């Protein structure tokens with residue numbers, strides 16, 4: 003059976019009668035993502051809602067007021083997935099989500115054009131293709147696809163779009179001699195006895211069950227956006243057609259505008275400015291390390307030369323790195339001091355690293371209480387605790403605890 007959507011791909015409304023309605027729990031597949039479904043599958047005398055096939059995703063729309071969330075083809079039937087049942091015999095008005103459908107038509111006809119040029123002019127046959135939610139690609143039977151080929155293909159496709167080449171659908175029977183001329187790419191395995199051939203002027207002829215534009219000018223433009231390694235021996239060439247080019251361009255403009263605001267300079271300077279920022283950050287980090295090392299030495303000397311000699315040291319500097327803390331602790335080893343050091347995680351200010359070490363009696367008396375207050379994760383090993391703090395907001399309570407403990411000694 004040839005569905006109404008295949009006879010006239012521009013029909014947006016159509017009236018037909020329900021001939022079957024059965025419960026189903028077959029999952030929904032939306033651009034490759036599967037989700038569970040429980041509802042009904044409705045069959046009509048004919049349909050303008052395209053059932054997924056030939057690489058083109060299914061349409062969505064309405065049957066009267068009932069939403070259609072998926073359409074699948076089973077043999078000669080198109081099954082419309084709905085949440086509610088519709089009584090057999092009901093005459094329904096079908097309505098299609100046209101934005102989604104026209105987008106699929108632009109990508110699908112664009113793919114036929116792209117595959118034809120790649121094969122005819124660059125000897126790069128398409129082995130499969132993918133129409134995604136944001137990006138689509140043709141899978142090419144080669145690992146070598148040069149920048150020159152991509153540029154030349156894009157130019158040629160856009161030239162043919164400018165020439166507004168007509169796109170026609172030919173129908174023929176399975177034993178028709180015309181069939182030999184057409185490629186079999188994209189033809190569903192259990193295809194109906196009537197074969198559809200999509201002809202782009204004298205550029206391409208291809209068997210296909212999908213819905214297509216009637217003129218290449220309806221594609222507006224095609225943009226090849228890059229290659230990615232595909233399956234073994236293959237390359238995926240990514241592309242955008244028509245409204246997707248405009249949509250992507252708008253997103254890029256918005257991003258560029260945001261960057262211009264942040265970098266306070268025009269887009270042509272962005273790359274330069276980011277490179278400079280990265281370089282400066284590297285230098286600043288290096289300088290910070292040097293200063294922290296000097297500060298660590300200074301702290302060690304200050305503590306060692308304090309009179310009277312302290313019994314404990316609490317150190318929680320916001321700018322301190324774990325390296326700084328370890329350096330100070332190393333410098334104070336053998337002084338018999340109780341040490342409690344903490345530092346913040348740079349991107350999670352509530353969390354951090356803690357080190358507790360010193361004479362065993364003090365560690366035993368204070369260690370567990372401190373780690374509890376800071377939601378510490380880790381364990382005492384050889385009289386030393388080193389681990390993560392889950393919540394540094396308990397720091398003041400820890401300081402008070404340590405002060406009170408040593409004051410009562």
Ligand SMILES: [Zn+2]
Pocket residue numbers: 056110114188209210211212
């Ligand atoms: Zn096709």
